[in-house]
Amino acid sequence: MTDLSPLDHVTREVFREGMAHLPGAVNIVTTDGPGGRAGLTASAVCSVTDEPPTLLVCVNRGSSAGGAFLENTSVCVNTVGPRHQDLAMLFGGRTPMQERFDRAAWTTGPSGAPILSESVVSFDCRVSHRHEVGTHTVLFCDVLDVVVATGEPVSVYYARAFHAVSL
Numbered sequence: 001m002t003d004l005s006p007l008d009h010v011t012r013e014v015f016r017e018g019m020a021h022l023p024g025a026v027n028i029v030t031t032d033g034p035g036g037r038a039g040l041t042a043s044a045v046c047s048v049t050d051e052p053p054t055l056l057v058c059v060n061r062g063s064s065a066g067g068a069f070l071e072n073t074s075v076c077v078n079t080v081g082p083r084h085q086d087l088a089m090l091f092g093g094r095t096p097m098q099e100r101f102d103r104a105a106w107t108t109g110p111s112g113a114p115i116l117s118e119s120v121v122s123f124d125c126r127v128s129h130r131h132e133v134g135t136h137t138v139l140f141c142d143v144l145d146v147v148v149a150t151g152e153p154v155s156v157y158y159a160r161a162f163h164a165v166s167l
């Protein structure tokens with residue numbers, strides 16, 4: 001394979017500015033297990049394949065939730081709408097874990113990870129394997145259950161702000 005390096009002008013800042021123009025869903029991703037209950041807001045969530053149903057989630061290992069995602073196998077991807085915008089900011093950092101979870105209602109499914117009540121959609125998952133890339137770990141997640149709230153408006157993160165999208 002040819003060794004291609006980024007062009008000189010592609011700094012971390014240039015990459016981040018580019019990513020600010022790539023719209024994405026806002027997800028509160030949670031876990032529970034031996035590593036403790038934890039969660040963070042993540043836009044780096046993607047479908048891998050529907051056979052078997054698989055998602056990937058990219059988690060910063062240096063975040064306060066990172067350790068729990070490495071130790072636990074349960075993961076729930078909760079996609080949020082305007083009603084959970086403030087909650088997404090709390091899970092976006094600098095807030096103690098207990099306080100993040102105290103601000104919303106949760107249930108649990110087969111994996112044991114917290115499922116956010118009234119999310120737009122929740123994917124309850126078990127981690128099948130992990131792959132490290134730079135600061136982040138990519139979690140490959142087998143989907144165990146899917147809960148959809150039909151008609152709920154969804155939030156899209158674009159240009160560093162939330163935008164509501166309705167059907």
Ligand SMILES: Cc1cc2nc3c(=O)[nH]c(=O)nc-3n(C[C@H](O)[C@H](O)[C@H](O)COP(=O)(O)O)c2cc1C
Binds near residue numbers: 060091157
């Ligand atoms: C809209 C948005 C999207 C984010 N996407 C990701 C992501 O995909 N992966 C990630 O590890 N962190 C992501 N973050 C950052 C984490 O939510 C946050 O840095 C994390 O909770 C670390 O903060 P803490 O160490 O104070 O807990 C995102 C934050 C926001 C506000």
